Amino acid sequence: MSMPNDNELQLLEDELRQPLSKLLTGTVTSQDTARLLRILQPEFEQLKQICEDERYGQRAAGTPRRPTLLRLIRSQLSSYSKAYWIASLFVFVMLLIVLPTHDGVTAHSVGALFTFVLPALLLASLAYSFRSWNKEMRMIETITPYPPALLLIVRTMIVISLNLLYGIAGSIYMTVQVASFPVLPFMLEWMSLLLLVSGIAAYALMWKGFKTAIAFAGAFWISWNGFTQRIITIDNFAYDQNTFILQIASVVAGLLLLAMAYKRSYGTKLLP
Known part of the structure; x- marks a missing residue:
């Protein structure tokens, strides 16, 4: 077959110029993305079922495999990079290094460090978790079999659980290092604030979105630490019945807010 000459190429370009010009498109908009997702949704569902069948074996006809919360948690855990786990562990190790472990150390002197560092680490982890939470990503998440808001509350629960584990590990460390600690x-001192800040952040996240959650939780954390530093100093702090009741009430309030946020996540529209 002979190669086309310049005249033939020019003629071909002239013939194709008009039909090809109709194929040119402008900038992709959010409406285009939403329309594409609606078109592809049936294909996603079919591919998901095929992958499930290949992984877990063929199931009986007419019994689709239901998504579970455990699978969602596992998938969200894998979304965190190694750098995040290493960085959070490094912060916790540095906290253990600066903790006073001499004889006669009080629970409040150590707890003051934990009530400052753990909520700060919590807020920083939340900011890391939702660093890519924009309008386009929320559109992509709507094609998952889970409520999109549930994805966010699960990420929040993962971060909270990590900080609780750090607090418990620190408590064990102090018990080993200090006699009669x-x-x-x-534990009640750092856990009461951590759970209350966590509950406020989680509920505000489901109520008004991520920015409001960080603002409310951060303001409460700063106010709490400022109040305790001004009113309750290390020298005159006394662990009495009123303190115990306040801390238990904070733990209960934090858990209730977390439960309400989890329940709300099934019917919440995502907000910026």
């Missing part, structure tokens, strides 16, 4: 007052 008052571990119960110490």
Whole structure:
């Protein structure tokens, strides 16, 4: 077959110029993305079922495999990079290094460090978790079999659980390092604030979105630490019945807010 000459190429370009010009498109908009997702949704569902069948074996006809919360948690855990786990562990190790472990150390002197660092680490982890949470990503998440808001609350629960584990590990560390260390007052001090800040952040996230959650939780954390530093100093702090009741009430309030946020996640429209 002979190669086309310049005249033939020019003629071909002239013939194709008009039909090809109709194929040119402008900038992709969010409406285009939403329309594409609606078109592809049936294909996604079919591919998902095929992958499930290949992984877990063929199931009986007419019994589709239901998504579970455990699978969602596992998938969200894998979304965190190694750098995040290493960085959070590094912060916790640095906290353990600066903790006072001499004889006679009080629960409040150590707890003051934990009530400052753990909520700060929580807020920083939340900011890392939702660093890519924009309008386009929320559109992509709507094609998952889970409510999109549930994805966010699961990420929040993962971060909260990690900080709780760090707090418990720190409590065990202090018990080993310091003889007769008052571990119960110490755990209640950092856990009451951490759970309350977590509950506020989670509920505000489902109520008004990520920015409001960070603002509310951060303001409460700063106010709490400022109040305790001004009113309750290390020298005159006394672990009495009123302190115990306040800390228990904070733990209960934090858990209730977390439960309400989890329940709300099934019917919440995502907000910026």
